[in-house]
Amino acid sequence: MGRRAGAEQLADLPGHALAGVVRMPETTVSPLNAIVRRVVGAVLVLFVVVLVVYLDRDGYQDSKGDGVSFLDAIYYATVSLSTTGYGDISPVTDTARLVNIVLITPLRVLFLIVLVGTTLEVLTERSRQALRIQKWRRTVRDHVVVVGFGTKGRSAVNTLLVDENVEPNQVVVVDTDQQALDSAAARGLITVHGSATRGDVLRVAGVQRARSVVVAANRDDTAVLVTLTARELAPKAHIIASVREAENVHLLKQSGADQVVVSSDTAGRLLGMATRTPLVVAMVEDLLTPEAGLAIAERQVEPEEVGGSPRHLPDIVLGIVREGRLFRVDAPEADAIEAGDQLLYIRKVTPAEEKANRANRTG
Known part of the structure; x- marks a missing residue:
């Protein structure tokens, strides 16, 4: 009971306490731009002070007694802003x-802040992260939580970003490996450091408001526990889990997974097919890779397609999704297209899309 009570507190912590757990994507500015902006800011502040002193030059006294010239105003502004203050020029009137x-x-003070902006930026980064975390936790909805950023998790994220056009800030990666989280953060993804087997960690990731949860754990027992925890917190989320062994599929189903992918069996079948029909495997790989060539996609039926046969469409249709159920193109239910159907079809990736996809993968 004590452990659970302590765990419950993590999801209720304020943003500043989660700055070491949640990491928001950062907007990067080149060093040259940062230096130029600070120099320009410092020059503008110096110019304002010079202008103020020169316009009120009768209110200042020079130790030589020959009045305050424009050069004297520049000199006074420089030594004043740098807090040197030699005292040879000083204000004498009340104004x-x-x-x-x-x-x-x-x-x-502003001039000094600009000059030491790098140091202050480091000191205030945690506060900015805390504010961004608080704002994100209040507004995040219908996002995708990816548990595990290994080979399977990275592939799933690549598909989400490239093929599904999901924005990076709508993907939350949960992992215990800081190096994997750094790699995810470099792609603009939101990351949460912690074990997804703990309910409080998943709550920090906003799983209760997520539309989908991808469980890409390295161990089947971990996948079962993560799925069970995620289903308890998010009864309406679509959970997709990966397991290594087919004998564990029923455990994932019983734990609440909507779909289970058996990675070892799938890879084994492709390896076996490659010994006799390598070109078939190449075609399957092409269909499963959305970046180039052919890709399996889903689209809404057009009004003029309703009532017709999917076999007569220009697209190569593989199946129809109707009310959440998938019917292969050779099924009796797929003889005629109905309003509201979704079509699973094979589409050609255009050269422009290939170029954009490559940029996304390397970005």
Whole structure:
């Protein structure tokens, strides 16, 4: 009971306490742009102070007694903003002193902030992350949670980003391997560090509001426990799980998985086919790879297609999805297309799409 009570607290922690657990995608700025922006900001602040001092130059006194020139205004602004303050030029009227208090002093602070912006950026990064985490947790809906960012998890994410056109910030990766999470974060994905077998970690990932959960764990027993936990937290989410051994499929089904993919059996069948029909395996690989060549896709039927046969369409139709059920093209139910049907078909990936997909994979 004590362990569960402690675990429950993680999902209820504020954003600043989750900064080491949740990682939001960052917008990167090149070092040159960052330096130029800071230099421009510092110059603008210096110019404002020079202008203020020069316009009120009668309120300042030079130690030489020959008045304050424009060059003197630049000199005073420089030594004042850098907090050096030699004292050879000083405000003597009440107006000039008031301007120094309410305007030049804040600008001096701003000038220093610009100059030491790198240090302050590091110090404030955690606070910015906390605010972004809080905002994300309030607004995230209908996202995809991917448990495990190994070979299977990365392939699943590639398909989501490339073939399904899912935005990177709508994918949350949960893993215990920090190196894998760093790789996911580099692609703009939101990451959560922790074991997905714990309900509080999945709650931090927003699984209760997710539309899909992809369980790509390295161990079948872990996949079962993750699926069971995810189903308890998200009764309406679509859960897809991967297992190594076919004998564990029924355990995943009983745990709440909607679909189970047997990775070892699938790979074994392809290996066996490759010994006699290697070109068939090449074609299957092409269909399963959305980046180039041919790809299996799904689309809504057009109004003019309703009532016709899927065999007579220009597209090569493999099946019809009707009310959540899949009917192969040779099934009696697929003889005529009905309104609201979805078509599973083979489509050609265009050269422009191939180029964009390659960019996404390497981005």
